[in-house]
Amino acid sequence: MSANRTExxxxxxxxxxxxxxxxxxxxxxxxxxSEVEIRFARYGRADAPCIVVMGGISASRHVGDWWAAHVxxxxxxxxxxxxxxxxxxxxxxxxxxxxISPHDQAAALNAxxxxxxxxxxxxxxxxxxxxxxALAFTExxxxxxxxxxxxxxxxxPSPMASALRALQRDLLRLxxxxxxxxxxxxxxxxxxxxxxxxxxEFSRRFAGSPExxxxxxxxxxEGYLRAQGERFARRFDADAYRVLSESLDLHQVDPHRxxxxxxxxxxxxxxxxxRADIQALARATGASFTCLASDYGHDAFLKESAAIGxxxxxxxxxxxxxxxxxxxx
Amino acid sequence: MSANRTExxxxxxxxxxxxxxxxxxxxxxxxxxSEVEIRFARYGRADAPCIVVMGGISASRHVGDWWAAHVxxxxxxxxxxxxxxxxxxxxxxxxxxxxISPHDQAAALNAxxxxxxxxxxxxxxxxxxxxxxALAFTExxxxxxxxxxxxxxxxxPSPMASALRALQRDLLRLxxxxxxxxxxxxxxxxxxxxxxxxxxEFSRRFAGSPExxxxxxxxxxEGYLRAQGERFARRFDADAYRVLSESLDLHQVDPHRxxxxxxxxxxxxxxxxxRADIQALARATGASFTCLASDYGHDAFLKESAAIGxxxxxxxxxxxxxxxxxxxx
Numbered sequence: 261m262s263a264n265r266t267e268x269x270x271x272x273x274x275x276x277x278x279x280x281x282x283x284x285x286x287x288x289x290x291x292x293x294s295e296v297e298i299r300f301a302r303y304g305r306a307d308a309p310c311i312v313v314m315g316g317i318s319a320s321r322h323v324g325d326w327w328a329a330h331v332x333x334x335x336x337x338x339x340x341x342x343x344x345x346x347x348x349x350x351x352x353x354x355x356x357x358x359x360i361s362p363h364d365q366a367a368a369l370n371a372x373x374x375x376x377x378x379x380x381x382x383x384x385x386x387x388x389x390x391x392x393x394a395l396a397f398t399e400x401x402x403x404x405x406x407x408x409x410x411x412x413x414x415x416x417p418s419p420m421a422s423a424l425r426a427l428q429r430d431l432l433r434l435x436x437x438x439x440x441x442x443x444x445x446x447x448x449x450x451x452x453x454x455x456x457x458x459x460x461e462f463s464r465r466f467a468g469s470p471e472x473x474x475x476x477x478x479x480x481x482e483g484y485l486r487a488q489g490e491r492f493a494r495r496f497d498a499d500a501y502r503v504l505s506e507s508l509d510l511h512q513v514d515p516h517r518x519x520x521x522x523x524x525x526x527x528x529x530x531x532x533x534x535r536a537d538i539q540a541l542a543r544a545t546g547a548s549f550t551c552l553a554s555d556y557g558h559d560a561f562l563k564e565s566a567a568i569g570x571x572x573x574x575x576x577x578x579x580x581x582x583x584x585x586x587x588x589x
Numbered sequence: 590m591s592a593n594r595t596e597x598x599x600x601x602x603x604x605x606x607x608x609x610x611x612x613x614x615x616x617x618x619x620x621x622x623s624e625v626e627i628r629f630a631r632y633g634r635a636d637a638p639c640i641v642v643m644g645g646i647s648a649s650r651h652v653g654d655w656w657a658a659h660v661x662x663x664x665x666x667x668x669x670x671x672x673x674x675x676x677x678x679x680x681x682x683x684x685x686x687x688x689i690s691p692h693d694q695a696a697a698l699n700a701x702x703x704x705x706x707x708x709x710x711x712x713x714x715x716x717x718x719x720x721x722x723a724l725a726f727t728e729x730x731x732x733x734x735x736x737x738x739x740x741x742x743x744x745x746p747s748p749m750a751s752a753l754r755a756l757q758r759d760l761l762r763l764x765x766x767x768x769x770x771x772x773x774x775x776x777x778x779x780x781x782x783x784x785x786x787x788x789x790e791f792s793r794r795f796a797g798s799p800e801x802x803x804x805x806x807x808x809x810x811e812g813y814l815r816a817q818g819e820r821f822a823r824r825f826d827a828d829a830y831r832v833l834s835e836s837l838d839l840h841q842v843d844p845h846r847x848x849x850x851x852x853x854x855x856x857x858x859x860x861x862x863x864r865a866d867i868q869a870l871a872r873a874t875g876a877s878f879t880c881l882a883s884d885y886g887h888d889a890f891l892k893e894s895a896a897i898g899x900x901x902x903x904x905x906x907x908x909x910x911x912x913x914x915x916x917x918x
Contacts, residue, residue: 358804358805358806359806418788418791418792419788419791419808419809420783420786420787420788420791420792420810422795422808422810423779423791423795423810423811423814424783426808426810426811426814427779427780427783427814430776431760431776434769434772434776438769440767443763447756447760447763450752450756451753451756451780454752454753454756457749458749459747459748459863462748462749462752463747463748463749465748466748467748469841470838472687477687477688477838479748479751479752479755479838480748481749481751481752481755482752482755485752485756506806509799509806509808510799510806512798534788
């Protein structure tokens with residue numbers, strides 16, 4: 261156990277240190293250098309071993325908000341012992357860039373670690389899009405992390421998932437062109453939600469028959485999707501949505517270039533990132549592989565708190581055990 | 590073997606008798622009577638035992654066109670022995686109707702059988718939407734058919750499939766409201782196609798990386814979906830699409846009211862009609878159940894000609910065997 265652990269100073273979850281750094285990074289797609297703004301949040305003591313936590317495309321640096329079950333004193337990402345670092349994804353295209361890839365987010369994180377004088381992260385934890393960023397970071401900056409914990413992400417997107425995202429982006433473009441941006445974001449989000457959940461969950465929740473409403477037939481599931489879509493449209497920018505959706509389709513790492521300790525978690529019912537693709541990545545890298553059964557599908561990382569918490573704790577524990585001989589030497 | 594079979598008169602596939610009948614039917618949803626036009630095609634001798642063949646929402650009465658592998662002399666639906674009957678689905682809302690349900694299509698078929706003086710169909714063969722119509726007909730007019738062969742359809746739609754169709758209809762409505770009908774139909778069809786095929790098929794066909802095209806990143810799968818969508822938009826009417834899409838979500842039969850000989854075929858990789866739902870229908874009705882493994886998913890009924898042909902032939906053969914004692918008595 262590292263020295264930092266002997267005098268824990270509990271921190272209150274929900275009152276992170278918030279900050280902004282600026283850095284110049286080379287865009288991975290065209291190699292065009294641009295200054296970017298990186299907004300971060302830190303939970304726990306700044307000098308404790310750092311765990312970087314990254315979620316889906318709509319997640320924010322406020323990790324304690326969207327992953328409250330796992331970040332805080334006594335939780336799997338224990339802020340008495342670790343400093344949990346979150347950051348907002350780059351989502352505004354710098355001039356001269358055609359897109360923002362997960363490798364660009366990794367470059368931003370690398371610059372952020374520089375700016376915060378964190379030589380090496382204890383772990384990167386990334387779920388969904390955050391998993392793509394974690395894998396890109398692991399490929400490009402292996403010397404800057406001890407291990408990566410990746411949930412519900414493979415070495416590249418599946419063409420079916422890409423197809424469904426491309427349709428969402430078509431909608432966003434059409435919304436821009438024809439002036440129905442908010443509706444386009446809501447519809448795109450509704451489509452995304454169908455990929456985040458499973459058949460079984462929808463069957464359980466929306467079993468009712470269609471009902472007539474003002475001359476139309478409405479299905480139970482329609483009201484839910486509309487409400488979720490509209491809620492998202494109120495808080496999320498259409499351009500950021502398009503950039504981050506495309507970024508997922510620009511994700512690609514070479515498994516044979518991943519040499520860091522890697523833990524992979526798949527969900528059997530995930531419609532977006534097939535379990536088989538994650539399993540293939542595990543085989544190619546020698547990563548630990550865990551498969552969870554959950555009707556929440558791709559969203560399991562947000563919903564299956566008990567199982568996800570156990571997995572996070574077990575992975576971190578296993579890494580500590582493997583590193584202990586080196587630490588005591 | 591029935592008397593019709595002793596003197597086969599081969600018919601040429603592709604030159605059906607075409608006809609139109611008119612009938613007054615009571616709409617299943619509001620009970621409002623309306624006159625409808627029913628366009629049909631007959632392949633084979635009109636006095637041979639009749640097999641009604643019904644496909645997906647975009648299928649037509651020209652069964653010999655879209656199911657050429659199975660309809661004709663020497664094929665599973667052998668026009669030397671059977672008269673194969675196809676009809677165009679009702680797709681224009683009669684005044685006072687809020688929708689057209691599969692039970693309405695069944696009522697139209699019932700009226701068509703009256704008009705053609707066909708007392709009883711030897712079999713109904715329905716795939717996808719046609720399966721819903723076959724089940725509705727079996728429920729309402731059990732005295733008018735000997736058996737039903739249903740491919741890739743369950744007792745009701747799964748809420749996930751309904752969600753994805755509701756999004757397609759939202760698109761069509763928006764296209765109407767904002768004047769981009771053709772693009773809306775193309776996008777809705779592209780979305781539908783993702784539900785008709787499987788992850789595995791897309792992964793095999795569209796494995797390439799994104800490429801820059803005029804400042805945008807384009808995925809291999811996008812070109813395919815766009816071309817398919819646009820092709821469909823040129824030939825298919827937006828209103829008919831909306832009516833038939835909704836009709837699928839109005840589909841519902843009570844398994845305990847299905848007493849006719851029933852054969853069900855499911856496809857393991859079907860994203861639209863889960864195998865489990867078809868299996869549940871088989872259990873509730875005592876139907877024969879066959880599960881096919883095919884990366885074509887829901888579209889397997891159009892693509893897996895060998896397996897589907899074998900299944901059709903086996904089902905028809907089995908029904909003949911079961912009926913023979915009665916026929917010779």
